[in-house]
Amino acid sequence: MKVLHALGHALTTSGSMTWQILWALIFGFVLSAIVQAVIRRSTIVRRLGDDRPRTLAIATGFGAASSSCSYAAVALARALFQKGASFTAAMAFEIASTNLVVELGVILAVLIGWQFTAAEFVGGPIMIVLIALVFRLLLRQRLIDAARTQANKGLAGSMEGHAAMDMSIAEEGSLWHRLRSRQALTSISHIFIMEWAAVIRDVVVGLLIAGAIAAWVPDTFWQHFFAVDHPLLSKIWGPLIGPIVSLLSFVCSIGNVPLAGVLWNGGISFGGVISFIFADLIILPILIIYKKYYGTRMMLFILGSFYVTMVIAGYIVEILFSLLGLVPTVRDAKVGEITVQWNYTTVLNIVALLVAAGLIYQFVRTGGMPMLRMMGGAPSNQSDSQHPA
DSSP states (O other), X not given: OHHHHHHHHHHHHHHHHHHHHHHHHHHHHHHHHHHHHTOXXXXXXXXXXXXXXXXXXXXXHHHHTSOOOHHHHHHHHHHHHHTXXXXXXXXXXXXXXXXSOHHHHHHHHHHXXXXXXXXXXHHHHHHHHHHHHHHHHHOOHHHHHHHHHHHTTOOOOSSHHHHHEEOSOOOOSOHHHHHTSHHHHHHHHHHHHHHHHHHHHHHHXXXXXXXXXXXHSOHHHHHHHTTTTSHHHHHHXXXXXXXXXXXXXXXXXXXXXXXXXXXXXXXXXXXXXXXHHHGGGGSHHHHHHHHHHHOHHHHHHHHHHHHHHHHHHHHHHHHHHHHTTOSOSSOOOSOSOOOOOSSHHHHHHHHHHHHHHHHHHHHHHTTOHHHHHHTTSOHHHHTXXXXXX
């Protein structure tokens, strides 16, 4: 009975978190789909051929307008690198794609607080600048050449088919004209469903892990682990340990936000939360994919450089937001059990579910189902594929 009670407590906590963030998840992905619908992959490739600041800024912008699925972002970065993008620009695109997307910002604001959304969008560009500096100083051309040779072997990772699909609006004209075209709704529905299909596993696993930890691990454990009684040590320790906890959690994309909320309530520093969220690009399954894509030496270089820059970005964010008085003083992330009531959350969830139902209908009606079967396929079979009209 105790085991069943513990499982019930964990599932109830996970369900409560799901109810709190459901509308934000749906509307965040709708907004992301709208942005992705007007950005063509061919445009991205043409403009990422070097590592000048302007190019990296463009890569960051395109990444922020791309898929939030970490596996798809990693696969797409490899595809860009294969087609001529500089390695630095491809990595900038990858970082922005998982850390500067609108849906992540919305979920952070709803579940933990708007300050974390602001910190994510400040810290992300800082990390990209730091990565560019590290690559410029330490990354040798022979290692890049070896990585390109390995990348051109086309070894499959994860979500290759999804990364290769270009579901943007094909019609020419201004952004507003394209969004008003007949194809717009179809394109948005296809991107919306495919994005959900890409991240649903991580979202569910992340919610279950966060629910279990919130229900089973006492706050006193986290308070000792994050050195809450020693404020200075806590601020130093948080960004150092946050990426390691993320690395071992196996959860990426939007799925690590609920666990970030649990860690924040448990006592991890503000900068530690940001470093933890950044680290979805160095979890163990993705490190294995880096090895396939670029070889062992480049995988280790990515791991080391990403970890160092995540930690430094966490420190910078902590210092900057402390000076501005923006670090929250209350730890009240919505990671506990709640009672479903007739309030704004319920109304927004109902509206969001109706919007999602309409997009699902459009997706199925316009021949989207075969795309779901192709999303995990090899890139050679899907390269630059277009969605059905």
